[in-house]
Amino acid sequence: MFRGTSSLTLDNKGRLIVPSRHRDALIERCGGHLVITADADRCLLVYPLPEWEVIQEKLDRISNLDARVRELQRRLIGFAVDTEMDSAGRLLISPELRKYAELGSKVALVGQGKKFELWNQELWDNRMQTPGGLAPDGLPAELEGFSL
Numbered sequence: 001m002f003r004g005t006s007s008l009t010l011d012n013k014g015r016l017i018v019p020s021r022h023r024d025a026l027i028e029r030c031g032g033h034l035v036i037t038a039d040a041d042r043c044l045l046v047y048p049l050p051e052w053e054v055i056q057e058k059l060d061r062i063s064n065l066d067a068r069v070r071e072l073q074r075r076l077i078g079f080a081v082d083t084e085m086d087s088a089g090r091l092l093i094s095p096e097l098r099k100y101a102e103l104g105s106k107v108a109l110v111g112q113g114k115k116f117e118l119w120n121q122e123l124w125d126n127r128m129q130t131p132g133g134l135a136p137d138g139l140p141a142e143l144e145g146f147s148l
Helices: 020-030 049-061 067-078 095-100 121-128
Strands: 005-009 015-017 033-038 044-048 081-084 090-092 106-111 116-120
Touching (some): 005 015, 020 033, 020 044, 020 049, 033 067, 106 121, 116 121
Antiparallel strands (some): 005 106, 015 090, 033 081, 044 116, 106 116
């Protein structure tokens, strides 16, 4: 399980160093083979390859007669890039994905259980300053009765 937030720096080639606390788990889980794709929130999603294959399989089974489904498939599958951690534990983020997520040199890597989110650090910081979906009147029905 991937948890926690790390502030990282992209080098001039668009690479980031995966925090050491996650490297061993990624090597064990997927041999360092990852898939990076675009999310509707303008961040990137970073999946270990086996986790991504489950997601893509589910997306492939959904009928794309609905325009919303096509848009989701286009975004998630269309932007998906296979990548591999190098021997130094670095990931290369493609220029197209960096542009999509407006990534500068400072980024936030946010553990989300089976995947990571990769954010422009400033956008992440701004987002965390607002209550968002955690506001009492903004909780979705799925969270009714949920407690921490």
